[in-house]
Amino acid sequence: MATSFDNEQNEVLFEHKTGVRKAILNRPTQLNSLTYRMFCQMLKQFRDFEEDLNVILVILKGNGRAFCAGGDVKSVLNFITNGHWSFGASFYRKQLNLDYKIGTYKKPVVSIINGIVMGGGAGLSMNSTFRIVTENTVFAMPEAAIGLFPDCGASHFLSRLPGFFGEFLGLTGTRLDGIEMVMCGLATHFVFSKDLASVEEALDSLAASGVLEVSTISETINKYVQEVHLKKDSVCNRMEVINKCFSKETVEEILSSLEKLGAQSEEKWITNAIKSMKSVSPTSLKIFLRLVREGRMQNLKECLAHEFRVSCHILRRTVNNDFYEGGRAKLIEKGRSKPVDALKTRAS
Template sequence: MLTYENRQPEFENPQCDNRCRRICEILHKLKAYEEDSTAKFVILKGNGKAFCAGGDVTAAINMIISGHWSFGGRFYRRQYALDYLLATYKKPLVALINGIVMGGGAGISMHATFRLVTEKTVFAMPEAAIGLIPDVGASHFLSRLPGFFGEYLGLTGARLDGNEMVTCGLATHFVHSKDLASLEHALDVEGSSKALDVPAISNIINKFGQKVSIKKDSPYNRLEIINDCFCRETVEEIVSKLEGYLATNNSEKWITGAIKFMKAASPTSLKVFLKSIRKGRKQILPRCLVQEYNVLCHMLRRTFHDDVFEGSRAMLIDKDKRPKWKPSKLELVSEEMVDGFFDKVDDEEWEPLQLPHRSIAAYTTQNSKL
């Protein structure tokens, strides 16, 4: 068994190049394990209370402010390359998602063959709160969830627990956190004595797996309402429909939370994400990653607005939690402006994301609801 522990960002030394080197180290190790005949599978897990709370956005923003926007682009280019490698990995990947998994952490885990969650797991994609959009392949894996649940998660930053993740398809198994060490040991013992293929790994995990049961007030139990609201063509229509439901039933706390998040988030980010996930539903993963990188580079380059810099200032740096978005309202964000984020970046120093051709292993789709 070969294990790589993904450490949380070290905010006291915010150097984007250090983050790039760390991602390159992970890439190097994964490529080496992929070609190593003695490595039967790879385990991805966190080192601490979280699996991964996301990439260090603050570091990338600081580097851009002090130099050139391409510093941030270089970091995300490597991160997307890592996500793509994980999604097309030739050997089974077992992600032990124990604790918080947000943003970039979702890119590391959601593309794994086995995605194990626990009672401590908390998933969210709240990027719109800082002027970004859910990326790292989110336009692909969120768009494959039942109905329009992916739109709901990406537009509202809603949090899911482990039971909800398994129920909606983001995770494959629920395991009690106290059993993770025993599970790893079982995989190690079996892997040392014989070759482990996907069915064999699945059988071992199933011995530790638990039945899931979501809470009565879980938003997933309101999928009919979510589909009715989040199927709408515009964010304005989605908000209006949610407000209509809330007016007739104010006991639905999840609707209150959804509206509150959407009214506080970057209007532009919300509209760009809605277009991104709608396009992503019809695209394969590599195309989704290329598209998301294109959008992200426009945001880092400030082609149309400064929302990611203002959002990072308000939520991560100064922490006054009072971002001043421009445009400030949904109705002020034109369709032409949203479309512009999907156009080629007009900068001689910019290169679109180039991903090598790699076949997605058969077991990846067979073993995943995504």
């Protein structure tokens, strides 16, 4: 096995085995948040792997307790503060290019999501061929809390979920565990973390044997899948109610529907959903609702292009100042002021 490092920080590690290439996110103390350098490095390597006839399969995973908690938004905020919004545009363009490359890859990509996966981490993994989750996996799209919106292809992969579950996840930032991700379609396989090394070894052996069929990879992973069940209070067991509320036309109607439901029920998920939607940027919620609704009729490329255009307006502050204020409060000042106090702008 050979390991290559293309930069001195070793933010992404690449392992080479016969037939397999592994990309390992390596910023564990920052929960593997993605930097511009990492996007560039992975784009180059993934392009090379795609053209290399000796590469049969690519595995993507993260070191530490997170797969990837998202993009390095703090660096984007710092540049915006200094008047360089164009860096943010370059950052997101490179990120979305990588998401598109993985989503349209000519070879199987297996994402091993053993830990936190949020925002940009979801964009990196949700369009891969196989998405393995574990008992340690936690998924969320909480961007509205900092004045952004669920992006990185969320208008594509969330719009493909059953009913209006994608609207629910994007508007409330609700967290899912690994079992829930499989049940709603965000993940393809649930494997206990203790078996991940065995899964990788099996995939290594399979790739070393020659040409692989997607079905063969799935069958190999399935050997390590064990039967699991949703918790009784899982939101996945509330699909009928979620569809009723989140199928409404506007954010205001969705929130009103939830409040009426909350007056009749003490279910915690309803209270949490209302609290979350009231504490974040309403403009961000409206942007996401429109994007996810339009995303149902768009392919991945169209969704990413649409998200990029909206992101540029947010970065230039032509929409409002919510990203700067919310991001500063949430990520930079960290508790010195409440994000909800920073997000003074309210959509008309």
